[in-house]
Every structure is written in C-alpha cells, then in structure tokens.
Amino acid sequence: MIPKDINPILMEVVGHSFISIAEEMSAALQRTAYSSIVREALDFSTAVFDQEGNLIAQSDNIPTHLGSMGATLKGILKNHYSIDQIFDGDQIIINHPYMGASHSPDILLFAPVFVGHTLVGFCGSMCHHVDVGGSAPGSAPGDATELYQEGLLIPPLKLYEKGIENQTLFSIIKANVRMPSYTLGDLRSQISANEVGKKRMKNLYEKYSIKTITDIISAWFDYSEMRIREKIKEMEEGFYVASGHLDDDGVEKDVPIHLEVKITIEEDKLIYDFTNCAPQSRGPFNVTKETVNAVAYYVTRCVTDSTIPQNEGAYKTVEVKLKEGTIVNPIFPAPVSGRYHTIMRLSDICLEALSLALPERIPAASNAQATTVALGGHNPKTNDYFVYYELNGGGMGARPIKDGLSGIDVHVGNCMNVPIETAELEYPLLFQRYELHQDSGGMGKHRGGLGIVRQLKMLEDNLTLSIRGDAETTYPKGYYGGLNGLPGKKILNPGTTKEKRLYRKVTGLKVRKGDVLYFETAGSGGYGSPLERDREKVINDWKNGYISDRTLQEVYQINPSEI
Incomplete structure (x- = not known):
C-alpha cells in the first residue's frame, strides 16, 4: 500500500x-x-x-x-x-x-x-x-x-x-x-x-x-x-526444474556444458537455484554473479507484469542461489567475454521451467544465443586500423496465441541489428545476402520465429576474423506438439573450391580480400500441432518464403500444385 x-x-x-x-x-x-x-x-x-x-x-x-x-x-x-x-x-x-x-x-x-x-x-x-x-x-x-x-x-x-x-x-x-x-x-x-x-x-x-x-x-x-509480490502469489507454489547445455566453451571443443535451474515459487517470492550448473569453463563462457542476477530479474519481469515500475523494489522479490567455482559464479581470473551466450541459454531454460507452473503462458524455446562477428584490420577509407563488431539474433519462440518473431535479439539481449548500409559506408565490407533462414522456425499451430542468413565479402586484405556462436547442436524446443527449430552454421567461401565449414567459435582467423563469410542463425520452437495451423497462414508462409516446398508437403500435407 x-x-x-x-x-x-x-x-x-x-x-x-x-x-x-x-x-x-x-x-x-x-x-x-x-x-x-x-x-x-x-x-x-x-x-x-x-x-x-x-x-x-x-x-x-x-x-x-x-x-x-x-x-x-x-x-x-x-x-x-x-x-x-x-x-x-x-x-x-x-x-x-x-x-x-x-x-x-x-x-x-x-x-x-x-x-x-x-x-x-x-x-x-x-x-x-x-x-x-x-x-x-x-x-x-x-x-x-x-x-x-x-x-x-x-x-x-x-x-x-x-x-x-x-x-x-x-x-x-x-x-x-x-x-x-x-x-x-x-x-x-x-x-x-x-x-x-x-x-x-x-x-x-x-x-x-x-x-x-x-x-x-x-x-x-x-x-x-x-505489485510484484501480488503477481507471484497468483502462481502455484512448488519447485520447477529445467536444464539444457551450451555446445562447448571454445577451448574444450565439442564438450557440452550443462546448465540447470530449479525455480521455487514460495509464497510471494521466486528462488532461482543455479547450483547444479557445470563447473567453471576453461573458455570465456563463464558469468559473474551480478550478470546471473540479471537473468533472474528479467525472467521475473516476464512472468509478472510489465507495467510495474522497474526499480530496486522489484528485485526484493527474487533470491538467487549460486555455487562458487561454477560457470555462473567463477573464480578470478576465469574469462567471461562470452557470458552473453550462457545467460541467453539460462533465460530460455528458466522460462522452460516456469512453463510447468504457468501452462499456456510461456513461449516455446527461442534461438537463445547470438552470433557475434568481429573483424579488424586496415581500413582504406580512413587509412587507419578498424574494428567492426556486429551481433546477430535469430528466432523468438512461438507464443501460445501467435507466431514467434523473426530475426531478433531475444531475452536479455534486445540489441538492434547493424544496418548493412551503415556497415558498408564505414568499413571495407560488401553484404551479399541478408534474409530470413527458411524453415528454421519450428512448425506448429503457431510457427516459431526464423533465424537469419547473412553473407559478407571482404574488400581488404589481411583482416582478422573472430566469430562467437553456439546453438549448432541445440534444436530450440517446440511446445505442446510444436516442432523444434533449426540450429545455425557458419561457412567460409560457400560454393567454391575453398569452401570450409567453420567451427562455431573462431578466433583470429586471417581472411583475405575476396573471401566470403556465410552464416545462418538458429530459429525457434513451434507451439501446438502443425496440423492445427490455419491453412491460409500456411500458404502465406510458403508464398513469403518462410517455409519450403518440402515443408509444405511433408509437415502440412499440402501439395504446392494445388495452391
């Protein structure tokens, strides 16, 4: 009061x-x-x-x-x-x-x-x-x-x-x-x-x-x-568990990193227990405790009421439990620069856990990572060293009453894209493709949002390329019969004799003038059975290129020749 x-x-x-x-x-x-x-x-x-x-x-x-x-x-x-x-x-x-x-x-x-x-x-x-x-x-x-x-x-x-x-x-x-x-x-x-x-x-x-x-x-x-406490009181008390993983930590390659949360709804507060997460990683995907707290605050705001003023009072309803020496509470000097991917996946996992407490209110799984591209080298436009950095989103999970959003930075991110016109104006780059990743959104009564496709060509020699990504072994989960979304991938010089599938975490790769980087970002999960999707929506998805002929026929059982 x-x-x-x-x-x-x-x-x-x-x-x-x-x-x-x-x-x-x-x-x-x-x-x-x-x-x-x-x-x-x-x-x-x-x-x-x-x-x-x-x-x-x-x-x-x-x-x-x-x-x-x-x-x-x-x-x-x-x-x-x-x-x-x-x-x-x-x-x-x-x-x-x-x-x-x-x-x-x-x-x-x-x-x-x-x-x-x-x-x-x-x-x-x-x-x-x-x-x-x-x-x-x-x-x-x-x-x-x-x-x-x-x-x-x-x-x-x-x-x-x-x-x-x-x-x-x-x-x-x-x-x-x-x-x-x-x-x-x-x-x-x-x-x-x-x-x-x-x-x-x-x-x-x-x-x-x-x-x-x-x-x-x-x-x-x-x-x-x-107001936050009143909203929490409306939820059913109990504890809810969900888990997932990162593909790896960039150093110990192809070794998945376990992430887990137990969320307890107790009277008028939410308790987030991350103590069962994996030990701190050798690579830079550790997260300091202040940033882990942000995940709990974000998820709490998502499941309560967005009209409640965002201030110190909103945090008093949240308790976060961490264990020292884990990936979510590392010991100095463990690296942390890739913490963004970890907290994105944690956000998705937390929402999955709360979907058990709040049925038909939580969207399906999102892409829950970001493909970051960093390029450095000589810029002939300024005759000086340059660094170009971009962060690329993907699909947001389908919602209980509508489709997911496509090509966005979800959860704790919320960054915008860097327009290709801006990038080409300032840096020695040429963008050849920028489009939605067809079929990457999980099919369902409501379709998951799509990831993106981006392809850029180097216009200067001896550039240094670093890429940080995940979600190449993880298929974003569909809910209530919805299908999973597709993961992403990265390729250097696609369709040429120099084509090379890149490891998802690249550091200091030397690229030359004329080299081309192609990548796809992950989509998201669908919501509800695909067979319940409105036929006109399916046809519009096909006409817009969101889904392929194969998906139209095999998933929705519609022959393109009959349209």
Whole structure:
C-alpha cells in the first residue's frame, strides 16, 4: 500500500519523471555515439540511482544490465569511495567483471548528483565498447583461458574529479585499444548522457525538495515490490526444474556444458537455484554473479507484469542461489567475454521451467544465443586500423496465441541489428545476402520465429576474423506438439573450391580480400500441432518464403500444385 502521507498522483508524476530522465540520457548517448554497436545496435543502458546506489529508474534498453549497474555502484561505494570522497563533477569509471561489470567491453560510468552540498543520487551509463584491447579485435576471443586476454581492466577510478579530466587515465585507455577515436568518443558520449541526467535530476529535486523526493522514492520502491509480490502469489507454489547445455566453451571443443535451474515459487517470492550448473569453463563462457542476477530479474519481469515500475523494489522479490567455482559464479581470473551466450541459454531454460507452473503462458524455446562477428584490420577509407563488431539474433519462440518473431535479439539481449548500409559506408565490407533462414522456425499451430542468413565479402586484405556462436547442436524446443527449430552454421567461401565449414567459435582467423563469410542463425520452437495451423497462414508462409516446398508437403500435407 502507498503510505497515507504520500500523494499517489505526485508519486506517479515524480516516478515517471525519473523514467523520463533515464530515457533522455539514453537518447543523448545514442545520438552522440561514434561506433555502430552503440549508435545502431543500441548496446548500452542508462539509469538513475539514489545516494546508496539503489535503482530508481532504467531505460528500456538491455535486460542484461538489470540490477548489475546498481550492484556495481554499491560495490564502489562500499569498497572504493566513501561518500566523503565523492565530489560534484566526478565521473567514476569501471569495467572489471569481478567488480561488477558484465565483461571488459562493457564500461560503466557513474556521476554523482548534488543539490547544494547534499549528495542525492547518481546517474549511470553502461556501454558496450567496440574494442578494449585483448588478444583479438573486438575484445571477443572465443579461445580465451584467462581474463587478461579479454582486454584492458579498469578498477573503480575517477575519470573526472571535481570536473577535472584525468588525462593519465585517458592516455592509458587510448594506448590499449585498437580504435581509440571510437572508444574515447563513445566514452565521452557516456559522459554527456550522465551530464544530461544530472541536470534533470537537480531540477526535479529543486522543484519538490530533497525530503519530498526521498520519501516518494521510498514509496516508489515499496509500490513495485508490492505489485510484484501480488503477481507471484497468483502462481502455484512448488519447485520447477529445467536444464539444457551450451555446445562447448571454445577451448574444450565439442564438450557440452550443462546448465540447470530449479525455480521455487514460495509464497510471494521466486528462488532461482543455479547450483547444479557445470563447473567453471576453461573458455570465456563463464558469468559473474551480478550478470546471473540479471537473468533472474528479467525472467521475473516476464512472468509478472510489465507495467510495474522497474526499480530496486522489484528485485526484493527474487533470491538467487549460486555455487562458487561454477560457470555462473567463477573464480578470478576465469574469462567471461562470452557470458552473453550462457545467460541467453539460462533465460530460455528458466522460462522452460516456469512453463510447468504457468501452462499456456510461456513461449516455446527461442534461438537463445547470438552470433557475434568481429573483424579488424586496415581500413582504406580512413587509412587507419578498424574494428567492426556486429551481433546477430535469430528466432523468438512461438507464443501460445501467435507466431514467434523473426530475426531478433531475444531475452536479455534486445540489441538492434547493424544496418548493412551503415556497415558498408564505414568499413571495407560488401553484404551479399541478408534474409530470413527458411524453415528454421519450428512448425506448429503457431510457427516459431526464423533465424537469419547473412553473407559478407571482404574488400581488404589481411583482416582478422573472430566469430562467437553456439546453438549448432541445440534444436530450440517446440511446445505442446510444436516442432523444434533449426540450429545455425557458419561457412567460409560457400560454393567454391575453398569452401570450409567453420567451427562455431573462431578466433583470429586471417581472411583475405575476396573471401566470403556465410552464416545462418538458429530459429525457434513451434507451439501446438502443425496440423492445427490455419491453412491460409500456411500458404502465406510458403508464398513469403518462410517455409519450403518440402515443408509444405511433408509437415502440412499440402501439395504446392494445388495452391
């Protein structure tokens, strides 16, 4: 319940003002960013916090960052900078995964907000930088065996103190990355976003007073917690288990990595138990605990109510159990740059477990991974070194009442695609194909979303290619009679005498001018029996090229000549 001394209308106005501040910060960061992974793919988040590091509001960008930004800020305040060491004009930087960051390319920047001499909160941004050094362009080595191979590590330090730039730290960053103009440019975009947030937060506090806003924030947290708990109470109590696997860890090839969750619904809270997951991997697919928490928060939001405000109160309903030394709680310096694939698969597994508790509410399995492509080398357009990084989605599982979505980054990702026009304009690349992956969506009453096909040609010699992917031995599950989706694959120089099926995790492969990379991403599962699908929908799928003649005949028992 909302306290009697809090005006509910004013609480809504102030609460949504904070949301608007986070969204305005997001817009500022995107519009000033240098790299396509930020400017086009939107791989970043912005948020505002109270003076203790509790989340007040976050932009609707990347669910991977749910909870992790606030946990990182709290760690900084507890272990590195006390309140009396923080000043107006500071910007605190960190990217160390074992101090709260997701992986080394994700750089976080926090700026304190003062009203007069009183610290009232922080603005924060978390941004995926195209390169932070390490053994491979894009800082995405699929064969890393220790954290140090994944790029420059920055503990909590002041990039600015009292408004004065730390030129030494800027110089260190510049000397350790492959595209300093882009990395520093995106970093300054984060600074700009934080400054926008600071200005708006100051205006809000000055308009209503520090005490009024502080009281409202507390009530705002309680309101979200109350509504989440009410939704959980509607679920049937019990525990629900599901499991799956990653294809491998990139180092010990073709050795599946076991992932498992037991979710307990207990009165008004959800308990996520990941203690039966595999031991930490030699390769870079480990996940630090702050990022695993984001999976639990994301899944909880999916199965409750999306209209509930996203703030610290929403997290109080969730408990996460981890075991040290496992792939979801590794021991330093285990590598973590591929953690994205692990948490994507964990998200799918968690939803599968909850499908047992919430029948006919959970979509079928999705592609639950992302095919990342990183290229580095000489760019004749700029006569300088370049790094190109793209993240490719696939199919979203069919839903209980409609088809799944195609060619998207699902679950804790939510990144956009990099338009081929943008990539060709900036880099020595030519995109020859970009289309949906036919038949990759599992057939059913409702069809699973399709993966994508992408083919690009190298226009410059001596480029270095790294690819990170999974889901080539995993068929996304169909639900309630729906068929499984298809996995993906990667081929170099298809249809030529130099054709070569690539291993799903490639690091530092040298490619030459004229070489062609072709890949397919995974689809998703169907929902319900294919024989229950509306005939007109089947025919439209065939006419649109979503399904082949063979599928039309063998699965849906329709002869193309009869249409």
